[in-house]
Amino acid sequence: MMVALIGGGKLARAALFLLTRAGVDVVVAARDPKQRAELESLGARFASPVEAVAQAALIFLAIPAPAIVDVVDGVAAVARGSQIVLHAARGAGVGFALPHQMIRARSCWKKIAVLGGPLYVDDAAAGRPLSAAVASRYDEAVQAVRALTEGTTVRISATHDVVGVEVAGALSNVGHLAAGLARGSGFGETDEGLLSVRALIEAQRLGVFLGADRATFTGLAGVGDLIPRNLTSTRLHRAFGEQWAAGEVDGAVVELEGVVTARQGARLARQHGLQLPLLCGVDDVLASRASAKTVLDQVLALDLGLQAA
Amino acid sequence: MRKQDRERILTDVIGRVVEEKVTTSGLRLDEVVADSVYHELRRLKGERGDEATFWHELSEGVGSASERELSSLVRRIVRRYAEEICGRFDERVYDAVTRAGEPVIGLLLNAVSPKRLIEGLPSILGDGPQAWLGVDKSIVVQGQVAQLHELRKRGTLLLVPTHVSHMDSIAVGWALWKMGMPPFLYGAGLNLFSNPMLGFFLRNLGAYTVDRRKQDPLYKDVLKEYAQLTLENDYDNIFFPGGTRSRTGALEKKLKLGLLGTGVSAYVQNLKNQKKKDRFYVVPATLSFQLVLEAETLIDDFLQEVGKSRYIITDDEATKPRRILDFLTQLFSLDSKIYFTVGRAIDPFGNDVDDEGNSLDPRGRVIDPRDYVLRDGEVTVDPQRDAEFTREVGERIVDAYAKDTVIQATHLCAHATLLLLRKKNPGTDLVRLLRAGGRVEDLALREVYVEVDRELGEMRTLCARGGVRLVPTVEKGSADDVVAEALRHFSTYHTRAALTRRGDRVVATDRALLFYYSNRLEGFGLERGLGLKPALAADHRSLASSSSRSS
Numbered sequence: 082m083m084v085a086l087i088g089g090g091k092l093a094r095a096a097l098f099l100l101t102r103a104g105v106d107v108v109v110a111a112r113d114p115k116q117r118a119e120l121e122s123l124g125a126r127f128a129s130p131v132e133a134v135a136q137a138a139l140i141f142l143a144i145p146a147p148a149i150v151d152v153v154d155g156v157a158a159v160a161r162g163s164q165i166v167l168h169a170a171r172g173a174g175v176g177f178a179l180p181h182q183m184i185r186a187r188s189c190w191k192k193i194a195v196l197g198g199p200l201y202v203d204d205a206a207a208g209r210p211l212s213a214a215v216a217s218r219y220d221e222a223v224q225a226v227r228a229l230t231e232g233t234t235v236r237i238s239a240t241h242d243v244v245g246v247e248v249a250g251a252l253s254n255v256g257h258l259a260a261g262l263a264r265g266s267g268f269g270e271t272d273e274g275l276l277s278v279r280a281l282i283e284a285q286r287l288g289v290f291l292g293a294d295r296a297t298f299t300g301l302a303g304v305g306d307l308i309p310r311n312l313t314s315t316r317l318h319r320a321f322g323e324q325w326a327a328g329e330v331d332g333a334v335v336e337l338e339g340v341v342t343a344r345q346g347a348r349l350a351r352q353h354g355l356q357l358p359l360l361c362g363v364d365d366v367l368a369s370r371a372s373a374k375t376v377l378d379q380v381l382a383l384d385l386g387l388q389a390a
Numbered sequence: 391m392r393k394q395d396r397e398r399i400l401t402d403v404i405g406r407v408v409e410e411k412v413t414t415s416g417l418r419l420d421e422v423v424a425d426s427v428y429h430e431l432r433r434l435k436g437e438r439g440d441e442a443t444f445w446h447e448l449s450e451g452v453g454s455a456s457e458r459e460l461s462s463l464v465r466r467i468v469r470r471y472a473e474e475i476c477g478r479f480d481e482r483v484y485d486a487v488t489r490a491g492e493p494v495i496g497l498l499l500n501a502v503s504p505k506r507l508i509e510g511l512p513s514i515l516g517d518g519p520q521a522w523l524g525v526d527k528s529i530v531v532q533g534q535v536a537q538l539h540e541l542r543k544r545g546t547l548l549l550v551p552t553h554v555s556h557m558d559s560i561a562v563g564w565a566l567w568k569m570g571m572p573p574f575l576y577g578a579g580l581n582l583f584s585n586p587m588l589g590f591f592l593r594n595l596g597a598y599t600v601d602r603r604k605q606d607p608l609y610k611d612v613l614k615e616y617a618q619l620t621l622e623n624d625y626d627n628i629f630f631p632g633g634t635r636s637r638t639g640a641l642e643k644k645l646k647l648g649l650l651g652t653g654v655s656a657y658v659q660n661l662k663n664q665k666k667k668d669r670f671y672v673v674p675a676t677l678s679f680q681l682v683l684e685a686e687t688l689i690d691d692f693l694q695e696v697g698k699s700r701y702i703i704t705d706d707e708a709t710k711p712r713r714i715l716d717f718l719t720q721l722f723s724l725d726s727k728i729y730f731t732v733g734r735a736i737d738p739f740g741n742d743v744d745d746e747g748n749s750l751d752p753r754g755r756v757i758d759p760r761d762y763v764l765r766d767g768e769v770t771v772d773p774q775r776d777a778e779f780t781r782e783v784g785e786r787i788v789d790a791y792a793k794d795t796v797i798q799a800t801h802l803c804a805h806a807t808l809l810l811l812r813k814k815n816p817g818t819d820l821v822r823l824l825r826a827g828g829r830v831e832d833l834a835l836r837e838v839y840v841e842v843d844r845e846l847g848e849m850r851t852l853c854a855r856g857g858v859r860l861v862p863t864v865e866k867g868s869a870d871d872v873v874a875e876a877l878r879h880f881s882t883y884h885t886r887a888a889l890t891r892r893g894d895r896v897v898a899t900d901r902a903l904l905f906y907y908s909n910r911l912e913g914f915g916l917e918r919g920l921g922l923k924p925a926l927a928a929d930h931r932s933l934a935s936s937s938s939r940s941s
Binding site: 138157158160161162163164185186187188189191192218219220221 | 779
């Protein structure tokens with residue numbers, strides 16, 4: 082099975098490394114020259130996104146959510162219904178459109194799978210096993226991902242709950258933003274723990290509203306994703322939160338996955354009267370409507386509402 | 391259906407179902423047979439006659455039968471089911487009927503209630519050809535008719551209309567004839583066949599028999615296989631995906647996907663057989679009535695306690711000739727119209743289809759639908775995949791229903807008045823309001839006009855965006871035109887009018903009926919911003935458990 086790997090970040094590198102070692106034929110589309118150089122050292126064969134997609138049976142979108150629209154628009158003309166699309170985006174787009182919805186709305190692709198859970202690629206580099214949740218409405222897509230990872234150290238746990246895994250991933254980034262803001266504002270580990278739990282509860286609430294299965298959030302893509310603190314996106318969002326709280330981020334618009342997710346999620350919450358205080362609070366802070374300290378103090382004082390959740 | 395096809399399809403149905411049960415299913419054959427015997431004897435409960443004898447005889451042999459004897463028993467059961475579904479068929483009648491057209495459809499209408507209707511119709515309609523003009527003018531066919539014609543040449547059609555009444559089958563039959571199309575196959579309830587005249591025409595116009603009382607899973611397999619094989623043999627089919635007449639009057643939101651799924655299965659089979667005309671098109675359609683023949687029974691059934699509501703109703707208005715006559719009289723004399731709206735076709739994967747029958751991606755690019763069932767370049771059978779495609783098709787159909795439904799004056803007026811009654815009786819839950827009434831039971835005509843006007847505004851905006859269709863009065867008339875038309879209709883046919891005007895006030899004289907007609911506007915967001923939930927969503931659970939109808 083020919084795989085088109087789109088993206089050049091750490092996840093793309095890990096995927097290339099694992100797949101090549103397992104003997105899978107991979108063609109890579111990456112723009113950034115520095116990233117290309119790193120991929121080249123792993124033996125990457127490059128092509129344009131269109132060329133890569135045209136020849137592949139499976140397309141792996143190793144890109145963040147805000148990049149999905151442009152990438153899919155660029156290749157939709159050569160997309161085929163037989164192709165399987167695997168993505169690892171952890172965010173939402175305009176109107177809180179989830180990644181699979183953005184892909185569906187712009188292409189003929191239907192067999193879409195999402196990769197979630199604690200994908201700590203450093204473990205893979207050290208030869209330790211990787212765990213991932215793979216969700217697709219189509220068993221065929223999960224089987225294809227299993228076939229690819231056969232003989233690698235990746236352990237797959239499968240579900241049909243695409244919405245659940247995508248929402249869990251998106252909100253985990255918001256949770257880590259909040260944790261970063263807390264650290265940067267002088268809160269302690271206890272408070273960070275409390276914020277993580279709240280982020281998970283809100284993920285579940287929002288997910289169920291959008292049609293997800295409640296159980297997904299206590300699985301690998303939910304709780305399983307809270308524990309490891311060294312995931313690329315986790316580190317990125319924590320660091321960003323910390324810098325923001327310390328006033329080290331300049332006014333430039335940042336389209337980080339968690340920032341966009343918080344903004345769109347807050348809008349959705351207002352529209353439908355959903356109780357998502359942490360998510361809305363993070364959005365208020367990043368839109369400079371409130372200080373991190375004030376917002377987090379308020380959120381931490383709230384009852385977790387475990388009975389209602 | 392042509393005679394030579396009938397025999398071949400029958401043989402194939404039996405062959406495939408038996409093959410599946412005996413070789414691939416992995417089920418124990420004695421259990422399959424025992425299951426059938428159990429369900430059928432339970433259904434027949436002490437009845438005597440040919441059917442009961444068949445099952446009793448069969449049950450005696452199961453215990454001691456060898457594997458080979460068991461598979462022959464399975465074959466006998468499957469054959470029995472298959473023959474009942476196909477029904478008897480006379481080619482001469484089919485030819486005569488499909489050639490003759492209009493007068494025969496009139497005969498079909500008569501067949502619903504042979505005696506009274508034949509006696510009654512001439513006086514309503516006058517004699518001779520004039521007689522059929524009434525029906526002809528009463529059914530408006532609109533929407534994607536040209537696309538339907540084009541697609542018929544290029545593939546096999548699955549027409550999937552909304553379903554509120556037994557009049558639907560007749561209206562659809564009439565509409566197809568009006569469009570110059572030959573009859574489609576469709577499954578009609580066994581109870582409709584018990585009427586000798588109607589049964590005769592149904593059978594010969596392409597209806598096959600569906601006995602919804604049969605709970606045997608094997609029966610359902612045979613039924614599905616039959617539908618699939620007729621599709622593979624290029625017979626256009628009609629399915630009512632709601633499964634049964636809408637009890638609430640609302641548009642179908644949850645569909646029965648079983649029969650719908652035969653579309654993608656038949657497509658895969660056609661590709662495997664390398665058939666030339668291999669394409670399938672799913673065509674949503676809506677039917678809209680100003681008044682519904684069985685409204686009283688249907689809403690009454692919905693308002694019954696949980697467990698008492700009936701999946702199959704055998705004693706409703708459709709079985710009472712007098713009611714049918716009244717209904718048709720009303721229809722013709724009030725210049726009331728039945729709207730049959732053909733929606734845009736989709737392929738078996740839920741993609742849009744252009745006028746040439748090509749599947750399109752969301753950007754309008756032509757794509758090859760075959761790709762969806764290829765794996766490593768080969769056409770594959772994958773039930774999980776196909777069930778998922780069918781689910782997507784179901785979602786598209788539900789969207790199409792909302793867009794293409796035609797809102798009539800009765801629907802809008804009922805919605806506006808029920809909404810006002812709910813607002814005027816705060817704190818009274820909907821069930822109580824429907825059953826016992828509220829403190830306020832009548833409304834000033836002018837406040838009704840104001841609410842009707844507001845709802846007209848909302849619906850017209852939606853209509854302009856292509857989100858719904860409206861009849862001319864609702865599209866262009868004033869609020870009092872709409873109310874007058876609704877009141878006129880309500881006053882004619884039903885036992886009690888849903889709404890009655892008394893001087894300058896309007897009284898809800900049958901709140902259950904009011905609820906029924908109001909429900910057609912469920913899901914269009916007319917309650918938004920008023921602090922009320924849509925009526926059906928308001929308190930669904932207690933609605934279903936309310937024990938009696940409003941008095």
